Amino acid sequence: MVDAATQDTGAETNAQDTGAETDGDELEGFLGGPRDPLVLTEYADHVAGSVWSGQEHLELKLCSHGRKVHNLGRSIPAIEDMVAGTGLSPLIACSIDIGDRGIISSFVERWHRETSSFHLPVGEVSITLDDIASLLHLPIVGAFHDFQPLCTDETVLLLVELLMVSAEVAMTETGQCGGPYVRLQWLRDVYQRRCQTQHWTVAAHAYLLHLLGCTLFANKSATHVHVAHIQALRNLTLAGRYAWRAAGLVHMYDQLNDASLSTSRQFAGYITLLQCWIYEHFPSVAECNADPDYDEVLPRACRWIATKKTVKKLSTATYRQCMDRLRILDACWMPYAEHRPVQNFHPISCFSGKLCKGPAVVRYKLERFMHQFGYIQCIPAHPVHSWVSYDDVDDTWTHYSDHLEAAGDLCVVSGQCAPDYIDWFFVISHPFMTAPQTNPPRDAYAMQPSHIPHEAAPTSTHVDPDANEPRHAVEACHAIAEALEQHLNVLGTSTHEEVIQKCLRIVKSVTEDRNVYVRSRRRRCTDQQ
Known part of the structure; x- marks a missing residue:
C-alpha cells in the first residue's frame, strides 16, 4: 500500500455524500435486498432477489475439467x-476433481457485478490478485493481451x-x-x-x-x-x-457476473480457483480436506482434496443458512502467512482500477475489501460507471505504481471494520439470503466464531473460568508482541504452531462495546515445589 490518493479511470464520490447517512430518510428498495439501490443498480435482475422472494432456484451446473x-x-x-x-x-497441478455445487452456488448468488465482490454479513470480499498469486503461482507483472x-x-x-x-x-x-x-x-x-x-x-x-x-x-x-x-x-x-494472473481474474469475474443473474443455470470458469479460494478464506463454512502430504513450495490450490469421497453433498439452502450466520472471526482474512516465503506479496496486488482480457473489462477496486489486506474496512467511494478505452485500461495497468490503493489504518483484529461501515453496508446491500434476518447485529464484527459445518450445531454452554473483565485491545497487541518476541529470543521453548495458536487465542478473545476490548486471562498460580 502507498500513502497516496487513489487514481482511477473514472471519478468517484464519497459514499457519505451519496446516501450513506440515511437513518432518518425514507428509503426505497427491495425486500431483504438493498434499501438504497444506488450501488447495486442491477439488483432487479440478480438471483438474490429471486431467492429472497421464495422462487425456486436450482443449484448451478458446474463444468469442471x-x-x-x-x-x-x-x-x-x-x-x-x-x-x-x-x-x-x-x-x-492445480485442478480438483469435483466441484461442490452447493458451496459454489451459495457464493455465486452473493456476487455483484457492480462492485466485483461477494456480499456477506461481514461486508464485501473478493478474489484478489494476491489470492491468485498464492493459489496458482501465475505471472502477474506484464502486458494485457x-x-x-x-x-x-x-x-x-x-x-x-x-x-x-x-x-x-x-x-x-x-x-x-x-x-x-x-x-x-x-x-x-x-x-x-x-x-x-x-x-x-x-x-x-x-x-x-x-x-x-x-x-x-x-x-x-x-x-x-x-x-x-x-x-x-x-x-x-x-x-x-503477459499478465496471466490478471487475465485469469478477469475471466473469473466475467463468469461470476453471468452466473449471478436470475436467469443463469450454469457456472463456467475455473472451478478450482473459486473453490480453493473458499476453502482458504472460509473454513468454518466449507468443510474441506487438506492433503497431509502437501508441500508449501507448491501452489496453495494443490493443498486441497476434492473428490467424490471427500466433498460433502450439502444443499445450497444449508450453506445459505450457514453464511447468514457468518461473523468476522469466522473468516480467515489473510490465509497465506505460511506461504509468503515461497510466494511473496507483490505491490501490484494493491493495484486499484480496471482490468481487461480482450473485450471483457471488469472493476477491481481494493477499497471495497481492504480488510483482506490487513486494513480497517471503511465506507468506499460510490462507484461511477464510466466508459474507458482499452488503451486507457492498458496504460493504467502498465503504470500500476501510480494506481495503488492508499493505505489505511491497520486492523487490531483481523477483518475489522470502521464503526459506521456495517450500518452503511446493510443499507446498500442484501447481507442475508434467507428471511427473517433484515437488521444488522450491532456487534456484527465482534461476535465469536460460529462454526456450523452441517445443518445444525449444538451451542456450547461452557464458560471459561479464566475469563476476566474485558480490557482494552491494546493489551492484545502487547500480548502478541510479547509472545513473538519471546519465541524469537528464546528458540526451542515453543514450536511455531504453538506460538501461532497462542496468538490466535488472544485475537479470538476480542469483544466489542463501541471500542475494541480483549478478554484477559488470570494468571494461574502453580506450586513449583
Whole structure:
C-alpha cells in the first residue's frame, strides 16, 4: 500500500455524500435486498432477489475439467522448458476433481457485478490478485493481451499456422463447433500426433491451449476452447510476458457476473480457483480436506482434496443458512502467512482500477475489501460507471505504481471494520439470503466464531473460568508482541504452531462495546515445589 490518493479511470464520490447517512430518510428498495439501490443498480435482475422472494432456484451446473488435465498429464520432457517459459506450468497441478455445487452456488448468488465482490454479513470480499498469486503461482507483472475476436477465416489460418493441420481439417473442426472454437478432445489428438512426429513447438501450442481451456479460461461448453487464446502462444518465448494472473481474474469475474443473474443455470470458469479460494478464506463454512502430504513450495490450490469421497453433498439452502450466520472471526482474512516465503506479496496486488482480457473489462477496486489486506474496512467511494478505452485500461495497468490503493489504518483484529461501515453496508446491500434476518447485529464484527459445518450445531454452554473483565485491545497487541518476541529470543521453548495458536487465542478473545476490548486471562498460580 502507498500513502497516496487513489487514481482511477473514472471519478468517484464519497459514499457519505451519496446516501450513506440515511437513518432518518425514507428509503426505497427491495425486500431483504438493498434499501438504497444506488450501488447495486442491477439488483432487479440478480438471483438474490429471486431467492429472497421464495422462487425456486436450482443449484448451478458446474463444468469442471480436472480429470481432463489429469488424464493428459504433464507435458513430455521435450517441451517442458517451452511450457515452463510461458509461466503457465503451475496450472498442470492445480485442478480438483469435483466441484461442490452447493458451496459454489451459495457464493455465486452473493456476487455483484457492480462492485466485483461477494456480499456477506461481514461486508464485501473478493478474489484478489494476491489470492491468485498464492493459489496458482501465475505471472502477474506484464502486458494485457487484447485477444482479438476471430472470424472463421482467421481461426482457420491460426490453426493451420500454429497446429499444422490442413485448412480442410480446420474448417471441419470449427464448423462442428459452430464458431472460433475447437474441441478439447481434438486438441489432445493433435498433441499426441505432433509428439509422434516430433514437432515440439506445435505440440507445445496444442498442449497449452488445452491447458488454458481446462483451467484459466474454461467456458460453458464443457467441451470446447476458444481459439483466440492461442494468439498469446504464437511466440512461446514472449508468452511469459503477459499478465496471466490478471487475465485469469478477469475471466473469473466475467463468469461470476453471468452466473449471478436470475436467469443463469450454469457456472463456467475455473472451478478450482473459486473453490480453493473458499476453502482458504472460509473454513468454518466449507468443510474441506487438506492433503497431509502437501508441500508449501507448491501452489496453495494443490493443498486441497476434492473428490467424490471427500466433498460433502450439502444443499445450497444449508450453506445459505450457514453464511447468514457468518461473523468476522469466522473468516480467515489473510490465509497465506505460511506461504509468503515461497510466494511473496507483490505491490501490484494493491493495484486499484480496471482490468481487461480482450473485450471483457471488469472493476477491481481494493477499497471495497481492504480488510483482506490487513486494513480497517471503511465506507468506499460510490462507484461511477464510466466508459474507458482499452488503451486507457492498458496504460493504467502498465503504470500500476501510480494506481495503488492508499493505505489505511491497520486492523487490531483481523477483518475489522470502521464503526459506521456495517450500518452503511446493510443499507446498500442484501447481507442475508434467507428471511427473517433484515437488521444488522450491532456487534456484527465482534461476535465469536460460529462454526456450523452441517445443518445444525449444538451451542456450547461452557464458560471459561479464566475469563476476566474485558480490557482494552491494546493489551492484545502487547500480548502478541510479547509472545513473538519471546519465541524469537528464546528458540526451542515453543514450536511455531504453538506460538501461532497462542496468538490466535488472544485475537479470538476480542469483544466489542463501541471500542475494541480483549478478554484477559488470570494468571494461574502453580506450586513449583
